[in-house]
Amino acid sequence: MNNLRKELSKLSNLTHMNIEEAQKLVPAIKSQYVSEALFDPDAKDIDVSTLHHYYINQLRACGGKILLSQRVKKIEQIGTHYEVVCDTVRIFCNKIVNAAGAWADEIGQLAGCKKLGLKPLRRTAFSFEPDNWDYKDWPVVIDCEEEFYIKPETGSIIGSPADETEDIPRDVYAEEIDIAIGMDRITAALDFKVKSIQSSWAGLRTFTPDRNPVVGFDKKHKNFFWLAGQGGYGIQTAPYLGKLSSDLILGNTYSQTTEDSELITALSPNRFNK
Numbered sequence: 048m049n050n051l052r053k054e055l056s057k058l059s060n061l062t063h064m065n066i067e068e069a070q071k072l073v074p075a076i077k078s079q080y081v082s083e084a085l086f087d088p089d090a091k092d093i094d095v096s097t098l099h100h101y102y103i104n105q106l107r108a109c110g111g112k113i114l115l116s117q118r119v120k121k122i123e124q125i126g127t128h129y130e131v132v133c134d135t136v137r138i139f140c141n142k143i144v145n146a147a148g149a150w151a152d153e154i155g156q157l158a159g160c161k162k163l164g165l166k167p168l169r170r171t172a173f174s175f176e177p178d179n180w181d182y183k184d185w186p187v188v189i190d191c192e193e194e195f196y197i198k199p200e201t202g203s204i205i206g207s208p209a210d211e212t213e214d215i216p217r218d219v220y221a222e223e224i225d226i227a228i229g230m231d232r233i234t235a236a237l238d239f240k241v242k243s244i245q246s247s248w249a250g251l252r253t254f255t256p257d258r259n260p261v262v263g264f265d266k267k268h269k270n271f272f273w274l275a276g277q278g279g280y281g282i283q284t285a286p287y288l289g290k291l292s293s294d295l296i297l298g299n300t301y302s303q304t305t306e307d308s309e310l311i312t313a314l315s316p317n318r319f320n321k
């Protein structure tokens with residue numbers, strides 16, 4: 048155990064904890080379920096809604112427009128330009144950024160690109176309020192095999208079975224069975240008394256074949272930019288991937304570090320279409 052502590056302290060501030068130490072942070076942890084734990088004191092949360100609204104406001108402030116309910120139905124290449132045909136509008140442009148999430152392969156195909164093999168995997172989440180604990184200062188708790196996680200919020204706890212069910216690009220909803228599996232796993236590890244589920248939802252997390260995001264211009268279609276496959280980390284990585292994408296699209300190389308250059312190669316769509 049001492050060696051493990053030493054190795055971990057080299058990597059980060061991760062702290063190895065025994066069951067008593069872990070229970071001081073999260074008293075609901077059942078002694079029979081957990082033997083040891085890792086605590087990351089540097090973990091931070093992102094206010095997703097605020098971040099999202101900040102980006103929307105920035106886009107509008109720069110003269111950008113968001114067209115809602117305009118499904119892209121056709122993409123035609125006309126000389127060096129594209130014509131993007133939506134439900135009721137047509138857009139002419141010289142570059143396309145494909146950030147269509149689970150639908151990114153479909154949009155790529157409309158533009159004549161080869162599929163990258165993106166897979167949408169369904170993930171379920173739900174909120175509940177346990178009667179028997181004051182959880183407001185607890186950290187996020189993740190099972191070491193990622194069988195579940197819980198995240199305390201104001202007024203409720205968000206839980207998930209951390210499911211990755213293969214799906215197709217579509218609007219998904221939480222299946223009763225996935226909620227039941229999630230609650231079963233959570234209550235096996237944590238002593239919660241839960242009367243009911245407050246709300247539930249599901250969404251698609253999209254993965255490339257190597258589970259790393261894809262960021263860069265298509266190999267054959269030089270003005271078609273892929274920004275997809277963020278898997279579970281789309282919101283946390285959005286500030287960096289957004290900056291990297293805008294540098295690549297605008298041809299700005301001045302702000303790129305050596306680490307950026309290595310990442311550019313690692314994230315390029317060319318790794319799938321050799």
Ligand SMILES: Cc1cc2nc3c(=O)[nH]c(=O)nc-3n(C[C@H](O)[C@H](O)[C@H](O)COP(=O)(O)OP(=O)(O)OC[C@H]3O[C@@H](n4cnc5c(N)ncnc54)[C@H](O)[C@@H]3O)c2cc1C
Nearest residue numbers: 118119147148150170172250251277278279280281282283
């Ligand atoms: C339950 C759950 C929990 C998650 N938790 C986290 C988390 O804690 N942290 C985190 O960082 N990430 C999390 N994620 C992942 C995160 O939500 C995604 O990585 C992120 O939303 C991907 O963003 P995106 O813009 O690439 O795709 P999306 O958000 O899927 O956006 C794609 C958009 O393209 C549009 N579109 C598709 N086809 C067309 C078309 N033909 N015409 C016009 N528009 C089209 C869609 O309508 C959609 O609005 C979670 C996901 C789920 C499901």
